[in-house]
Amino acid sequence: MKNVLKFLGLFIIVLSMSSCEDSSDDLKYQPNVESGWVQFVEGSPDTVGAFQGAQTDIEIDVNIQVPTTSKDLSIFYTMTPVSGDNPANYFSNDGTLVIPAGSTSHGGPDNNTGFDYNYLGNLVFHLSELDGVTLTEPMIFDVELTGTDSSQITAGLESEPQYPVVKRVVINPSLDVFIGTFSVDEQFIAGVNAPLGLSDFFGESYQVELERVEGDVTASQFVITNSDGFDTYFIDGAVLTFGLDGSLSFNDGNTDTGDPVVGLFAIHTIESSSYDYTNSVLTATGPLEGYGDYQFVLTLQ
Structure with missing residues (x-):
């Protein structure tokens, strides 16, 4: 009997210590703290x-x-x-x-x-x-x-x-100032082909139309078509996206990098681009595949 009582006493002490430890741990986490x-x-x-x-x-x-x-x-x-x-x-x-x-x-x-x-x-x-x-x-x-x-x-x-x-x-500001007909001035700006452009080499002339993409909730996208009576510069239906940072990006289905095919000739890798609200001018510069640095400027007519 004495041994049983000792055992029960020990059990009660251990249980009591365990309860104290749990209580202490609970105080460390207070989910109702509003800080x-x-x-x-x-x-x-x-x-x-x-x-x-x-x-x-x-x-x-x-x-x-x-x-x-x-x-x-x-x-x-x-x-x-x-x-x-x-x-x-x-x-x-x-x-x-x-x-x-x-x-x-x-x-x-x-x-x-x-x-x-x-x-x-x-x-x-x-x-x-x-x-x-x-x-x-x-x-x-x-x-x-x-x-x-x-x-x-x-x-x-x-x-x-x-x-x-x-x-x-x-x-x-709204991009409505870029809706309309644009002339295309293009040329190589460095290398052996400068200052000529594709229009000089191929005897072509370019002019394009910009209209908003229907249903574009961002108000930043335009669809490009080539003007009647002019040669193809951009692939018809190419989508131009204006960036908030002042950049331009093109999607004509040929690349996923924002670079367009121009003159049905080569991909223009755009390294810098800009748009000018005051004069309704778009500019893009970069290498035209292996033919040299190239630039096009679109100006609202």
Whole structure:
């Protein structure tokens, strides 16, 4: 009997110690803690944007690194003009993004869970608010997260500068100024073939038409056709895409690099390109396969 009592006593002591240890471990994780930070998603582009006339909105995801929130969280942000028109003159954004209570990104991949974010805040700029506005140059501004209405939730972390809190937004003017008929000036600009062009070698003349791609919600794409009575320069139906960074990209079905076949002769590898709103001019430069550096300039008639 005495041995049995000793055994039971030992069991009670071990059980008691185990309970204390579990209680201590529980204190290390408090899922109801409402502290942390907000930031833009790491690895996402530093710049976002659109062309005026796009049938989409500009949406910026906000990562909410907080275990939980018991009430709505207000995230504050600023819109600082960099160049062009002031966004505050057109957008109804008031500098506050309200996140519903309990909605956070804490279970997402930044915690090495392997899962997608269960929630991301969504900061939206409605491009429809620019309807009727004539932009004459790109509207460029920085969106910066500055804080929240909770003293326990900051914008970014001072000790972790890699957590982004600034995002640049670029809204380019409408591309309607590039609808129409364009002359084609083309020539080799270096090598033994300069300054002649394909028109000189083949005795041809070129002129093209640009029209918007029907149904393009990005408002950035045009279809190219060769004008009646002129020789083929671009393959009919080639799609020209204007880049927010000022570049041009072509898709005629022959390459996946944005480089067009010109003059039914060779692929023009575009190394630099640009478009000029003021004069409605498009320029592209780069090697024409093995024949030398080449350039074409399209000018609205």
